[in-house]
Amino acid sequence: MTDTLESRPRRDRHRGRSRVVPIPLLAPALIGLAFLLLPLIALLVRAPWRSLPEQLTSAEVWEALRLSLVCATAATGLSLVVGVPLAWLLARTCFPGRGFVRALVTLPLVLPPVVGGVALLLAFGRNGVVGQWLDSWFGITLPFTTTGVILAETFVAMPFLVISVEGTLRAADPRYEEAATTLGASRFTAFRRVTLPLIAPGVAAGAVLAWARALGEFGATITFAGNFPGRTQTMPLAVYLALQNDPAAAIALSLVLLAVSIAVLAALRDRWMTAS
Amino acid sequence: MTETTDLGTPPPGHLSEGLDARLVVDRGAFRLDVTLAAAPGDVVALLGPNGAGKTTALRALSGLIPLTSGHLLLDGTRLDGTAPESRPVGVVFQDYLLFPHLTALDNVAFGPRCRGAGKAEARAQATEWLDRMGLADHAGAKPRRLSGGQAQRVALARALATRPRLLLLDEPLAALDARTRLEVRAQLRRHLAEFEAVAVLVTHDPLDAMVLADRLVVVEDGRVVQEGTPSDIARHPRTDYIARLVGLNLYKGRAEGHTVRLDTGPGITTTEELSGPVFVAFPPGAVTLYRDRPTGSSARNLWHCEVAGLETHGDQIRADLTGELPLTADLTTVAAAELDLHPGAPVWAAVKATQTHAYPA
Amino acid sequence: MTRSAHRTRRMLQVAGVSAAALLTLSACSSTATRSDQGSSSSSKLSGTITVFAAASLEESFEVLGKTFEKQHPGTKVTFNFGGSDSLAAGITGGAPADVFAAASTKTMAIVTDEGDAAGTPATFVRNRLEIATLPGNPDRISSLKDLTRPGLKVVLCDRTVPCGAAAEKALAAGGLKLTPVSYEQDVKSALTKVELKEADAAVVYRTDVRAAGDKVEGVEFPESAEAVNDYPIARLKNAPDPETAKAFIALVRSAEGQKVLSGAGFLKP
Numbered sequence: 001m002t003d004t005l006e007s008r009p010r011r012d013r014h015r016g017r018s019r020v021v022p023i024p025l026l027a028p029a030l031i032g033l034a035f036l037l038l039p040l041i042a043l044l045v046r047a048p049w050r051s052l053p054e055q056l057t058s059a060e061v062w063e064a065l066r067l068s069l070v071c072a073t074a075a076t077g078l079s080l081v082v083g084v085p086l087a088w089l090l091a092r093t094c095f096p097g098r099g100f101v102r103a104l105v106t107l108p109l110v111l112p113p114v115v116g117g118v119a120l121l122l123a124f125g126r127n128g129v130v131g132q133w134l135d136s137w138f139g140i141t142l143p144f145t146t147t148g149v150i151l152a153e154t155f156v157a158m159p160f161l162v163i164s165v166e167g168t169l170r171a172a173d174p175r176y177e178e179a180a181t182t183l184g185a186s187r188f189t190a191f192r193r194v195t196l197p198l199i200a201p202g203v204a205a206g207a208v209l210a211w212a213r214a215l216g217e218f219g220a221t222i223t224f225a226g227n228f229p230g231r232t233q234t235m236p237l238a239v240y241l242a243l244q245n246d247p248a249a250a251i252a253l254s255l256v257l258l259a260v261s262i263a264v265l266a267a268l269r270d271r272w273m274t275a276s
Numbered sequence: 277m278t279e280t281t282d283l284g285t286p287p288p289g290h291l292s293e294g295l296d297a298r299l300v301v302d303r304g305a306f307r308l309d310v311t312l313a314a315a316p317g318d319v320v321a322l323l324g325p326n327g328a329g330k331t332t333a334l335r336a337l338s339g340l341i342p343l344t345s346g347h348l349l350l351d352g353t354r355l356d357g358t359a360p361e362s363r364p365v366g367v368v369f370q371d372y373l374l375f376p377h378l379t380a381l382d383n384v385a386f387g388p389r390c391r392g393a394g395k396a397e398a399r400a401q402a403t404e405w406l407d408r409m410g411l412a413d414h415a416g417a418k419p420r421r422l423s424g425g426q427a428q429r430v431a432l433a434r435a436l437a438t439r440p441r442l443l444l445l446d447e448p449l450a451a452l453d454a455r456t457r458l459e460v461r462a463q464l465r466r467h468l469a470e471f472e473a474v475a476v477l478v479t480h481d482p483l484d485a486m487v488l489a490d491r492l493v494v495v496e497d498g499r500v501v502q503e504g505t506p507s508d509i510a511r512h513p514r515t516d517y518i519a520r521l522v523g524l525n526l527y528k529g530r531a532e533g534h535t536v537r538l539d540t541g542p543g544i545t546t547t548e549e550l551s552g553p554v555f556v557a558f559p560p561g562a563v564t565l566y567r568d569r570p571t572g573s574s575a576r577n578l579w580h581c582e583v584a585g586l587e588t589h590g591d592q593i594r595a596d597l598t599g600e601l602p603l604t605a606d607l608t609t610v611a612a613a614e615l616d617l618h619p620g621a622p623v624w625a626a627v628k629a630t631q632t633h634a635y636p637a
Numbered sequence: 638m639t640r641s642a643h644r645t646r647r648m649l650q651v652a653g654v655s656a657a658a659l660l661t662l663s664a665c666s667s668t669a670t671r672s673d674q675g676s677s678s679s680s681k682l683s684g685t686i687t688v689f690a691a692a693s694l695e696e697s698f699e700v701l702g703k704t705f706e707k708q709h710p711g712t713k714v715t716f717n718f719g720g721s722d723s724l725a726a727g728i729t730g731g732a733p734a735d736v737f738a739a740a741s742t743k744t745m746a747i748v749t750d751e752g753d754a755a756g757t758p759a760t761f762v763r764n765r766l767e768i769a770t771l772p773g774n775p776d777r778i779s780s781l782k783d784l785t786r787p788g789l790k791v792v793l794c795d796r797t798v799p800c801g802a803a804a805e806k807a808l809a810a811g812g813l814k815l816t817p818v819s820y821e822q823d824v825k826s827a828l829t830k831v832e833l834k835e836a837d838a839a840v841v842y843r844t845d846v847r848a849a850g851d852k853v854e855g856v857e858f859p860e861s862a863e864a865v866n867d868y869p870i871a872r873l874k875n876a877p878d879p880e881t882a883k884a885f886i887a888l889v890r891s892a893e894g895q896k897v898l899s900g901a902g903f904l905k906p
Contacts, residue, residue, distance in 0.1 A: 004661075118829075118833075120832070121833050125833060125834075125835045126834060127833065127835065127837050128767060129833040131893075135826055143830075143835045144790070144818035144819050145838075153730075207669075222822055222826070223818075223826065225818025225832070226792065226818060226821065227795060227819050227820045227821060227822065228817070228818060228819050228820060229820075231819075232819065237822075241665075241795045241797045241798075241820075241822060242722065242797065243722075243723075243726075244722040244723075244795070244797035244798050245722055245797045246797075247726065
């Protein structure tokens, strides 16, 4: 009952937006929607519903799911910690070659993830440019570890966050930072207490994008971190390997991943996105 | 700031209290070079057309842009090397820039917090400031819930809450509609009168400037062209811009006795007896228009002109004239109809010597 | 299903014939070729065949494809290399292919079980496992048991892919328990980990060690005899060009074909 009461103003607002949808917009929009949804529907249609409960009770599945959620969340956290400042740097400061740096930041978006994984190995591997020092000085090896999974996912997911936050920063009025400065705030305080709250919706949207990307990450992860159940085998890896000899199991695993990500994204959307 | 060249030595005998500044800012083709001085309690208005450099001057005072050269002293302390967050300067921005995610109270408490006050202390101070502005009821409101006038007062409270020694106001009334403006102008005048340190406001509205400020500094093209009290400037404009602002016809020429020979054009007979370079000014209302050359008129100043344009101006008609002497004339609607004025119509314009005002340039 | 496939084939034939006629004004039609069964006179074969082959066959099959096209002017052999399982899944899913060469009998069974193969698959080569170590074998690995040494980073293929299943079998035969750092998705990525020196050793196929050249060093081990991979090849039922397909399979199984394959490290069946 309360639902109908609450949904009424929302519906009115929707009506106010646009009453007539022109066919040249509607037709491609529906085709686009169908194109996005059909593969998912096919997955549901072909899902082995009867053996599903059995699949889902397998400890390996839950282990992979847990690892996926932990790693995607950690990768998002890592992306936030370094990605938001990077976005700020790109949006708010002027330095030679900034356009070039921005292009570099988006590079992981166009790089095939497997290539990204190889690149990560060449950089942070036991024999890598940086990795050999990590190994010999600190005894840290990243490949084949959960940390490696998080790094691989961060590498692929962070550009989404940086681009989203940078766009929001560019749209935000930099004079608020100036106003904060005249009130005695250092540039960092101004960023923390004024800019960050102002761009929060953009940061949230970027984080959600990055999280979703990290959750589905396959190529860079398996190349850089390998595949070991409980340590580096995330859901996409489990799905891929199951696909090799048991497509039904692969579909079941995909459904689990889908259901969990939809649940998380829906929950986040209600909490974060509607505020913007 | 480290690269600033020639900060200039402060003039000897500079004020140990108040503002003493020479602001030089180079921005490509534009150069700002203005000198400002004000004692505590003074309200100075920087008046000028758009693009004159007023806002640049304000930003230089607040430290948001560095000086190319010159100096900035406040109460005897040099500020031109100080970061904006460390200057005892408060700014009320043109569109207020209230932080949209904070309540009115937290907006006002922001400054005291940044300057070291504890959370409770800052809020107590902010409450007091809002009280003083008559906004106690709106302390918990987010900026988007405030009216224009309320937002303006919150912005003022926020700037004052840091107890600045220099208060800067950028077009403080420009964002308001005409009705609110009247009311807020009066309130702002009261608050500025209570303010014990130096206030500098920037405006392009002569009325705001004259009501709010004790002293006007008129800036055109990055330079100070005139400064003085509002009444002085209103009576003795020295540039076309100011003359237009205060509604006067203004001419420059050389006086020989009661006659001022204009640099371009005819002479004007005045009551003052002067010699050397002078300005002559007269209000548009002092001009009488005739379709035919008047014979019995006692006016000594009579020029043959042509109507260039007509517009309503309050309940009057303002006629723009070109010809022997370009000038504006005000006349009643009835008079305009009787004269059958229309663009291109030839007219005779007469001004009595007693209505003119000449003063040394 | 069958009827529509036939119809499609007929249409393709017609199209192929008219295209050939238009281009070369040749009187030779594909129907004529088909009637000429079992002929070793290769010049009468024509058309394009698509061969789905296990990734490990890539180098040798590329060579054989060139040879075939040279022996039978007018034919064209296109390849689709990949994991045997995905290829099998593609074939049962209706991908257009004439020949399937798998890296295991198990994956071939997927295709034969669906009734998509024509005739019985024949084993044309076998592949044995080998240990790939770093160049120079710095860890002095000489047996499968050495891989169980603590501190050694070993990668295996996942047991869902043939090389992983074979390695599991070999380990079981030796009564060994080995915990690798990773179960790789395919043999190439297992090998890559050693090539990049991220892993100390990998259990891969002889042919992969051979293909990697001097980037890895191969170590043979007796347990590999317990896990020899048979590579079966079969013509597919829906092959538009059965004669050309048959001829290609014949080349693979001929002495000439076997020479190329053993050069890549494969063993005779």
